[in-house]
Amino acid sequence: EPEVTQTPSHQVTQMGQEVILRCVPISNHLYFYWYRQILGQKVEFLVSFYNNEISEKSEIFDDQFSVERPDGSNFTLKIRSTKLEDSAMYFCASREGTGGLYGYTFGSGTRLTVV
Amino acid sequence: AQSVTQPDIHITVSEGASLELRCNYSYGATPYLFWYVQSPGQGLQLLLKYFSGDTLVQGIKGFEAEFKRSQSSFNLRKPSVHWSDAAEYFCAVGAQDNRKLIWGLGTSLAVNP
Numbered sequence: 515e516p517e518v519t520q521t522p523s524h525q526v527t528q529m530g531q532e533v534i535l536r537c538v539p540i541s542n543h544l545y546f547y548w549y550r551q552i553l554g555q556k557v558e559f560l561v562s563f564y565n566n567e568i569s570e571k572s573e574i575f576d577d578q579f580s581v582e583r584p585d586g587s588n589f590t591l592k593i594r595s596t597k598l599e600d601s602a603m604y605f606c607a608s609r610e611g612t613g614g615l616y617g618y619t620f621g622s623g624t625r626l627t628v629v
Numbered sequence: 630a631q632s633v634t635q636p637d638i639h640i641t642v643s644e645g646a647s648l649e650l651r652c653n654y655s656y657g658a659t660p661y662l663f664w665y666v667q668s669p670g671q672g673l674q675l676l677l678k679y680f681s682g683d684t685l686v687q688g689i690k691g692f693e694a695e696f697k698r699s700q701s702s703f704n705l706r707k708p709s710v711h712w713s714d715a716a717e718y719f720c721a722v723g724a725q726d727n728r729k730l731i732w733g734l735g736t737s738l739a740v741n742p
Binding site for chain 2: 549562570605622
């Protein structure tokens with residue numbers, strides 16, 4: 515079964531450093547998402563991406579965050595200057611289309627720890 | 630406001646017992662409803678989804694869920710739980726265009742042998 519692959523599985527970074535979280539969505543999927551889950555809290559939507567541009571973003575997704583699909587296969591989330599509160603599990607997801615027929619396929623997540 | 634409530638933070642059942650995990654939602658439009666499961670160290674795996682039609686939906690691993698519009702609920706059930714079902718279960722709701730999902734806090738399921 516096709517999978518969404520996320521790397522790395524764990525990342526520890528110092529506050530103020532830039533991090534790039536990488537995702538390889540399923541190859542025929544067109545819609546891409548990042549979600550995050552702070553320990554003990556709900557999964558939160560960050561951003562959706564379609565046709566090489568952001569479709570929607572949440573209040574969390576401020577100027578410190580950016581997404582890119584640089585080569586047609588990878589989908590990256592960059593945090594320019596990490597803060598302690600960015601520590602969370604980050605999930606990438608992709609979908610073939612929109613509408614009820616299409617579910618989201620999630621990756622295994624990247625656990626980001628900012629120290 | 631759009632929200633999903635999973636009233637039970639933690640549930641423990643005995644292996645072989647039946648299971649029901651509750652999910653209530655508040656959503657202005659016709660919702661699409663999802664249940665996901667997360668095992669330790671794993672990603673979020675789709676168990677089942679509802680978007681129209683029969684209000685009782687069957688999913689993987691023997692799970693089913695029933696959409697009750699009058700109660701704004703989408704409870705997950707399994708008639709006989711296996712030890713491997715121990716995991717975190719998340720209910721989520723999305724709009725018809727499904728640009729994003731809104732999630733519940735999750736229910737942690739423990740299974741006693």
